[in-house]
Amino acid sequence: MAELTYRDAVARGIAQEMERDADVVFLGEDVARAGGVFKATVGLLEQFGPLRVRDTPISEQAILGAAMGAAMTGLKPIAEIMFSDFFAVCFDYFANEFSKSRYMTAGQVKCPLVVRTANGGGTRFGAQHSQSVENWVMMIPGLKVVAPSTPLDVVGLMAASVRDPDPVVFLEHKSLYAVKGEVPDGEIVDTLGSARIVRAGKDATILALAMMVPRALEAAEKLKAEHGYDCEVIDVRSLVPLDTQTILGSVSRTHRVFTVEENPRLCGWGAELISIVSEEAFYSLDAPPLRITTPHIPLPSAANLEDLAIPSVERIAEVVGRSLAA
Amino acid sequence: MAKTATTREKPTTPSDGIGTELRLRMYRMLVEIREAEQRAYDLFLQNLVKGTSHLSLGQEAVAVGCAAAMEPGDLTFCTYRGHAHTLARGVPVEKVLGELMGRDNGLLRGKGGSMHLTSVEHGVMGSYAIVGAHLPIACGAAWRAQLKGATDISVCFFGDGTTNIGAFHEALNLAAIWSLPVVFVCENNLYMEYTPISEVTAVEDPAAGRASAYGLDRILIDGQDADVVYRTAKAAYDKARAGGGPSLIECKTYRYSGHSRADPAKYRPAGELDEWRQQRDPVRIYRKRALESGIGEDALAAVDRDARRKIDEATETCKAAPLPSADLLMTDVYADGGSAWRN
Numbered sequence: 001m002a003e004l005t006y007r008d009a010v011a012r013g014i015a016q017e018m019e020r021d022a023d024v025v026f027l028g029e030d031v032a033r034a035g036g037v038f039k040a041t042v043g044l045l046e047q048f049g050p051l052r053v054r055d056t057p058i059s060e061q062a063i064l065g066a067a068m069g070a071a072m073t074g075l076k077p078i079a080e081i082m083f084s085d086f087f088a089v090c091f092d093y094f095a096n097e098f099s100k101s102r103y104m105t106a107g108q109v110k111c112p113l114v115v116r117t118a119n120g121g122g123t124r125f126g127a128q129h130s131q132s133v134e135n136w137v138m139m140i141p142g143l144k145v146v147a148p149s150t151p152l153d154v155v156g157l158m159a160a161s162v163r164d165p166d167p168v169v170f171l172e173h174k175s176l177y178a179v180k181g182e183v184p185d186g187e188i189v190d191t192l193g194s195a196r197i198v199r200a201g202k203d204a205t206i207l208a209l210a211m212m213v214p215r216a217l218e219a220a221e222k223l224k225a226e227h228g229y230d231c232e233v234i235d236v237r238s239l240v241p242l243d244t245q246t247i248l249g250s251v252s253r254t255h256r257v258f259t260v261e262e263n264p265r266l267c268g269w270g271a272e273l274i275s276i277v278s279e280e281a282f283y284s285l286d287a288p289p290l291r292i293t294t295p296h297i298p299l300p301s302a303a304n305l306e307d308l309a310i311p312s313v314e315r316i317a318e319v320v321g322r323s324l325a326a
Numbered sequence: 327m328a329k330t331a332t333t334r335e336k337p338t339t340p341s342d343g344i345g346t347e348l349r350l351r352m353y354r355m356l357v358e359i360r361e362a363e364q365r366a367y368d369l370f371l372q373n374l375v376k377g378t379s380h381l382s383l384g385q386e387a388v389a390v391g392c393a394a395a396m397e398p399g400d401l402t403f404c405t406y407r408g409h410a411h412t413l414a415r416g417v418p419v420e421k422v423l424g425e426l427m428g429r430d431n432g433l434l435r436g437k438g439g440s441m442h443l444t445s446v447e448h449g450v451m452g453s454y455a456i457v458g459a460h461l462p463i464a465c466g467a468a469w470r471a472q473l474k475g476a477t478d479i480s481v482c483f484f485g486d487g488t489t490n491i492g493a494f495h496e497a498l499n500l501a502a503i504w505s506l507p508v509v510f511v512c513e514n515n516l517y518m519e520y521t522p523i524s525e526v527t528a529v530e531d532p533a534a535g536r537a538s539a540y541g542l543d544r545i546l547i548d549g550q551d552a553d554v555v556y557r558t559a560k561a562a563y564d565k566a567r568a569g570g571g572p573s574l575i576e577c578k579t580y581r582y583s584g585h586s587r588a589d590p591a592k593y594r595p596a597g598e599l600d601e602w603r604q605q606r607d608p609v610r611i612y613r614k615r616a617l618e619s620g621i622g623e624d625a626l627a628a629v630d631r632d633a634r635r636k637i638d639e640a641t642e643t644c645k646a647a648p649l650p651s652a653d654l655l656m657t658d659v660y661a662d663g664g665s666a667w668r669n
Contacts, residue, residue, distance in 0.1 A: 025473065051473055057503070062496035065462020066469055069480070072451065073401070073470045092493075096456050097463070105444040106435045107658040109452060141659050141667075165661035193669065242668040276668075 001184050007177040009151035010040035010116070013158030014078060016187060018048050021076060024162055027054040027063060028080025037082055038118055038177050060090035064115065068098045071113040076162055084119040084133045084171065091136075098167045099142035114161045114168045119147065120211055120262055121310050122175035127298035130306070132262035134209065135269050137169045138239045144192055145239040147171040149213035151181035153237060156190025164192055173210040193241030197250065201232035204256040204320055207247060207273055209236045212260040212311060219316035226317075229324050239269050247273065248281050255286040258320050260311050265293040287326065292319050344553055346621060348394065352552050353616050353626065355390045356609050357633040359410045362419050365637050366409065366426055366440075370587060374645070375426045377587075379440045382410035384582035387608035388513050389414040391555025392481060395563055401451050403464040403482040406441035407513075407581075408453030411483055415448040420640035429647040436650040437658070451480075458488050461497030461510065468501070468508035468572075479566045480508045481559075487518030489532040495539075498574065502540040505571035509562045512574070513549060515581045520593055533576035542574050549577025550606045553615065580606065 018024045032055040035042030045053045067079035098111040121130035138145050148154045161168040208216035213235045220231040251257050259270030270291040292311045363383045369375040393414030404411040425432030426440050441455040454460035464482035471478050501508050512533035529535030534546040548554050562573035580602040584591035659665035
């Protein structure tokens with residue numbers, strides 16, 4: 001058992017899979033010699049050589065196109081898009097290419113690839129380097145979408161993503177890179193499509209993702225300490241496939257549901273989850289489901305403004321507490 | 327016709343080393359593609375093909391010359407104007423027409439349509455309807471060959487309009503810096519959809535004029551002459567296979583129909599189409615070449631007859647084929663064969 005940072009867990013997860021399977025390759029901007037701008041891929045070039053770990057030009061379309069061409073002819077590429085905001089310059093590949101090729105070709109073309117990226121805010125980088133874009137990719141049929149919140153999940157979900165036969169978008173949270181956590185030695189392989197109850201409770205279900213998970217946990221402790229409320233916190237982990245059974249099971253016990261989303265409000269993933277709960281567990285609910293989100297705004301750069309925008313421990317506790325007190 | 331005067335390739339002579347067998351094979355491919363494309367158009371008029379369709383009538387020699395020079399296992403990446411490239415790799419014509427007609431016997435069982443013809447078993451790795459998207463994809467396939475020490479090459483076809491989109495430049499640069507075994511073939515049919523390519527492009531030759539930016543040779547050829555295309559393609563393939571990196575070939579050609587089904591092509595100057603049809607028709611040029619090289623009129627007439635019969639039979643097969651069953655709607659979104667995104 002070692003204590004690893006979330007950042008080191010990325011390299012550990014990729015290395016585990018590259019060691020296991022010679023068809024796993026890795027490409028992106030500054031990922032090889034520089035070890036990544038977030039230093040999340042340090043050592044991979046040295047371990048696996050320049051043919052399997054390749055620096056690319058600033059060409060996001062070429063990165064994803066090349067990953068797709070390699071995937072459909074037998075490799076299992078991991079492509080890095082440095083910031084998830086840059087998905088917008090290569091969105092064709094998400095929206096039209098590797099997501100649809102299997103369906104359009106009646107199963108002939110297969111694209112087992114992973115796109116990993118630094119997603120999310122909290123780093124004062126401003127509106128073009130801080131977005132949470134999970135809803136951009138979640139809406140596209142054919143993609144799978146995961147977002148780990150701990151170093152252990154980074155390793156296990158990376159392995160599951162690389163081994164998955166479908167294209168997977170792997171959203172790392174840039175504000176979690178420095179977070180430390182216990183990661184057992186040896187091979188770790190997790191499962192896509194499994195949410196995890198990270199805090200059991202009976203009074204409310206709080207659904208969270210990535211950086212919102214530690215905040216939701218802290219809010220739950222605050223609510224316990226200050227009001228005696230006992231909230232269940234679920235790390236959704238995987239938006240597609242979505243583990244609705246864990247979510248619906250929790251709501252049937254707690255009778256209240258809240259989502260904590262870093263994405264801007266409109267069409268955020270929480271809306272889909274609330275829709276499912278409303279359609280399928282309506283009579284379990286004791287109160288309206290509530291979404292706690294970033295407002296429908298671009299993210300500002302100034303620290304105080306960014307902190308106001310993204311759901312905070314205080315805001316989560318306030319919204320949940322107010323609902324429970326009503 | 328001024329544009330074709332820029333062709334740099336010398337005229338082909340009958341004694342150029344392309345033997346009777348290959349010449350007859352290329353003639354057959356030209357005629358079959360011509361007949362199939364004409365049939366696709368006719369079936370549209372009969373409302374048996376719906377949606378849209380982008381025909382290669384007039385451009386057949388590019389697909390034929392390039393495909394004839396490929397080895398089994400080489401990979402084709404084409405655009406929404408991809409019927410010809412798909413047929414040229416040996417995909418049965420009834421599978422192509424069946425797909426256009428939305429039948430269960432189609433290549434993609436009706437799930438792709440005219441713009442997405444794909445036959446992995448024939449090396450046709452897809453037809454892409456987002457301009458430029460497949461150039462980087464072809465790079466990726468070539469990267470795999472390079473990494474695995476495989477000898478196959480990737481051949482990527484696209485139109486003149488593609489040279490003005492970002493993915494073209496990203497792909498050319500990546501292919502060049504990684505020295506990938508990929509050959510890019512630009513079919514310059516003079517029009518970017520409804521607009522003359524010369525009006526919207528900074529250089530006279532949209533692909534060849536950009537080659538030097540990526541350290542590549544300027545290659546501009548007559549795309550109406552299947553022999554010229556074949557020899558140029560073969561040289562580029564040999565270079566790629568030998569580790570010499572990518573090539574960019576610009577073929578001057580002309581499409582007889584509009585951009586798509588919806589386009590009557592009224593933007594063309596009067597007489598231009600007739601001039602190309604009469605003087606630069608790839609089938610006519612090649613028929614003459616075949617006769618000059620000693621292939622008899624009888625043999626060519628037999629090819630013409632066989633091609634027509636083959637297309638007729640394929641048409642009847644497709645008309646009789648069932649529609650795709652409703653359960654196909656929800657299949658093959660994910661690798662488990664289905665479309666489930668939740669438990």
